[in-house]
Amino acid sequence: MISGSSMEVMKDEWLDRDTEVQISRLKRIDWDFFNYKSRDPGYILHWYPARIIGAIPSTLIGLLSKDDDVVLDPFCGTGTNLVEAARAGRPSLGYDISHIAVLISEIRLQILRAPKSLLSIDNPVDKFLFEPLFSKDKPQPNEVREKIDKAMSYGDYLDRWFSLDQLSETAFLFLLCERCNDTIQRKFFSVVLSHCLRQVVGYANMGWSHLSDNVFPKKISRFSVAESFKSKLEKIRLEIQAYEKLKTTPMTVETHVFNEDSCRLIEETARGTVDIVITSPPYPGTCDYALTQRLSLPWFSIDPDSELSIEIGSRHYRHRGDFLETYKRKIGQCFMGVARRLKKYGKLAVVFPRFNDERDRVIDQLISVIEERGFKQFYTGIRNIHRTKRGLHWNIGTAVQQQIIAVFLKIE
Ligand SMILES: C[S@@+](CC[C@H](N)C(=O)[O-])C[C@H]1O[C@@H](n2cnc3c(N)ncnc32)[C@H](O)[C@@H]1O
Numbered sequence: 001m002i003s004g005s006s007m008e009v010m011k012d013e014w015l016d017r018d019t020e021v022q023i024s025r026l027k028r029i030d031w032d033f034f035n036y037k038s039r040d041p042g043y044i045l046h047w048y049p050a051r052i053i054g055a056i057p058s059t060l061i062g063l064l065s066k067d068d069d070v071v072l073d074p075f076c077g078t079g080t081n082l083v084e085a086a087r088a089g090r091p092s093l094g095y096d097i098s099h100i101a102v103l104i105s106e107i108r109l110q111i112l113r114a115p116k117s118l119l120s121i122d123n124p125v126d127k128f129l130f131e132p133l134f135s136k137d138k139p140q141p142n143e144v145r146e147k148i149d150k151a152m153s154y155g156d157y158l159d160r161w162f163s164l165d166q167l168s169e170t171a172f173l174f175l176l177c178e179r180c181n182d183t184i185q186r187k188f189f190s191v192v193l194s195h196c197l198r199q200v201v202g203y204a205n206m207g208w209s210h211l212s213d214n215v216f217p218k219k220i221s222r223f224s225v226a227e228s229f230k231s232k233l234e235k236i237r238l239e240i241q242a243y244e245k246l247k248t249t250p251m252t253v254e255t256h257v258f259n260e261d262s263c264r265l266i267e268e269t270a271r272g273t274v275d276i277v278i279t280s281p282p283y284p285g286t287c288d289y290a291l292t293q294r295l296s297l298p299w300f301s302i303d304p305d306s307e308l309s310i311e312i313g314s315r316h317y318r319h320r321g322d323f324l325e326t327y328k329r330k331i332g333q334c335f336m337g338v339a340r341r342l343k344k345y346g347k348l349a350v351v352f353p354r355f356n357d358e359r360d361r362v363i364d365q366l367i368s369v370i371e372e373r374g375f376k377q378f379y380t381g382i383r384n385i386h387r388t389k390r391g392l393h394w395n396i397g398t399a400v401q402q403q404i405i406a407v408f409l410k411i412e
Pocket of ligand 1: 049050051052053074075076077078079080081095096097098101260261262263279280281282283289290310311312
């Protein structure tokens with residue numbers, strides 16, 4: 001529980017010596033990480049909402065796991081926990097239903113593992129953007145039209161957000177991405193391009209919630225998708241280059257990211273057991289992960305509603321009478337799968353956003369749902385998010401002011 005009652009449960013007989021040592025170390029951590037700066041070159045790849053800072057998983061992994069322990073994140077989002085596991089030399093498994101989140105995770109991990117694979121083209125901007133314009137193989141106007149039609153068949157609202165010129169530019173660039181022979185480079189370019197499409201919201205002076213709710217801009221902005229893509233590619237290239245120069249040892253650990261529903265974890269025992277789980281699950285009613293990507297998903301031939309229908313706790317359904325009950329049932333199902341995959345006495349660390357006292361009741365309920373699946377909470381940490389840093393977090397109405405770090409032991 002958030003109120004600090006973890007101190008009482010600490011005395012219970014189920015606490016072993018190792019866990020007691022871990023508790024005393026956890027208690028010494030200043031979770032605010034006020035001066036933290038990410039050292040992960042892939043952090044700037046994409047604006048995907050509700051990412052956590054790497055300092056939290058890197059601290060948890062360091063304190064709660066050993067070399068070669070396998071880390072699982074059932075809601076991996078952009079892969080922050082997987083990245084920190086890889087940096088600490090731990091193999092990992094991640095799951096997320098968001099196609100874009102999984103792409104981001106894969107590329108962030110690839111940058112760590114083999115930055116050269118993304119720098120092998122001397123100047124990606126020239127090679128990717130300008131040379132094709134003069135090549136015989138460049139996408140032809142009929143292909144561009146077909147690509148727009150196809151994207152519109154998955155998202156018929158696109159022309160309310162973009163002008164015809166912007167749609168043509170976007171279609172042209174996605175067609176170029178698809179022509180990359182190298183799979184990783186293809187994914188890399190398309191994820192960067194997908195990041196750039198959100199610019200339309202900023203230019204129209206609208207917030208992200210307008211995007212999720214599909215509230216159209218009054219006037220279509222005049223930003224250039226290609227210019228935005230070019231400058232983002234350049235920024236990322238510099239980050240990767242700097243990282244490549246500093247990197248001393250190659251990162252060889254195995255990581256697997258699955259674009260799957262975590263409710264199905266329970267069926268997937270074939271993928272083996274894991275030693276530790278670190279995750280930040282979707283929090284009920286705060287975000288629509290699928291719908292925030294509505295400007296990108298149609299270009300990948302995905303209807304955002306198909307992801308929305310699997311997403312747990314989406315804000316889109318917050319007014320339904322059974323919203324919280326459905327959320328608890330589904331999240332409980334996921335943690336049942338987590339319990340099945342985690343070794344006995346393995347640790348589970350869950351990071352929740354904290355908005356205000358009113359919503360703390362939801363965190364308490366969530367902790368109960370997890371404990372009912374065979375876990376015992378033994379530690380609560382609190383991260384105060386400095387007001388200048390709250391912008392990094394997805395917020396509707398009120399900003400996330402704190403994060404709760406709850407650590408559990410699997411006891412059954
Ligand atoms: C708080 S975010 C995780 C952010 C992540 N820690 C990071 O740093 O990027 C929660 C994630 O849960 C995912 N999610 C929601 N429902 C899911 C489901 N049924 N199965 C798998 N992932 C799901 C969302 O797509 C979202 O990416």
